[in-house]
Amino acid sequence: MELTERQQELADAALRIIGRDGMPALSFRSVAAEAACSLGSVQKAFPSKERMLAASFARLRENAAPLPPGEPGRPTLRAWLVSLLLGILPLDDERRAAQRRGDAFAQQALADPGIAGAIAQSDAQVRGLLASLIGRAQAEGEIPLHVDPEIAAWSILALAQGLAAQLLYRPEFEGELRARLDVTVGALLD
Template sequence: MDLTPRQTGLADVALALLARDGLAGVTFRTVAAEAGLSVGAVQKAFPSKNVMLAAMVSRLRATAASAALGEPGRPTLHGWLTELLLSVLPLDAVRRDSQLQANAFSELAAYDPAIGAAIAASDHELTSQLALLVRRSIGEGEVPSTVDPDAVARLWLALAQGLASQLLYAPRPEGAVRADVALAVAKLLR
C-alpha cells in the first residue's frame, strides 16, 4: 500500500496505540488525540477504519524487517536461522510491541480476507526464501538430503510464531530462549 507522509505518520501513531491499548484502543478519536490533530484530519487521511487498518498492516510489514544478519544462511544455516529467530522474538520492549501488533492483526485475519491475504502473502514469501536456503545448504552438504526444505520453512515459521506468542505472557531470559531455539533449529535441519 502506497502511503502519503501524513498516512504513514498516522499509521505509526495507530500502531503505537495498538501496542499500548490493544485494537479496541485504536479509533479515529484516539489516533487524532495522540497525533494532536482533529478527528476530521484523521478521517481525511483514512476514509474508513478498514483503510486505516490496511495502512497499519503496511507499516507493520515495512518496519518489522529484522536487522541485517549478514548473508542469508551464512556462515551456517543453523546459526543464521537461530539468529534470525532470536532477532524477531519479543525479548525487548520494541520487539514486544511489534509482536503485540502482529498478534492483533493475526486475530483480525480470520475475519478480514484482505488482512488474511496480506499475512498469507508475507508468510509465503518468507517460507519460500527459507526453503531456498535449505535447498542450498543441502546442495553444499551442510544439511542432510533427507530433509524436506518446505517442511523446515513451515515449521521454522510455526516455531517463530508460537514462541513469540508464548514469550508475551511467559517471558524468559534470552539465554534460555537462545538454547531452546538452537536446539529446535538443529532438530529441524536433521
C-alpha cells in the same frame, strides 16, 4: 501499499495505540489524539477504518525486526536462523509491543478477509525465503538432502510464531533461549 508520508505517520500512530491499548481502542479519534492532529486530517488520509488498518499492517510488516547482519543464511543457516529468531522473538519491551500488534492483526483477520490475505501472503513469502535458503544450504552440503525445504520452512515459521506467543505470557531471557533454539533448529534441519 504505497503510503504518503502523512499516511505513514498516522499508521504509525495507529500501531502505537494497538500495541499499547489493543485493537478495540483504535478509532479515527484516537489516532488523531495520538498524532496530535485533527480528526478531519485522519479521515482525509484514510477514507475508511479498513484502509487505516491496511496501512497500519503494511507499516507493521515494513518495520519488522531487521535480518541478522550479513548475507542471509551465513556463516551457516543454522546459526543464522537462531540469530534471526532471537532478533524477532518478544524478549524486550519493544519486541513485546510488536508481537502484541501482530497478534491484534491476527485476531482482526478472523473477521477481515483483507488482513487475513495480507498475513497469509506475508507468511508465504517468509516460508519461500526460508525454503530457498534451505535449498541453497542443501546444495552446499550443509543440510542433508532428505530434509524437505518446504516442510522445514513451515516448521521454522510455526516454531517462531508459537514461541513468540508463549513468550508473551512466560518471558525468558535470551541466554536461556539460545541453546534450546540451537538444538531445535538443528533438529529441524538434520
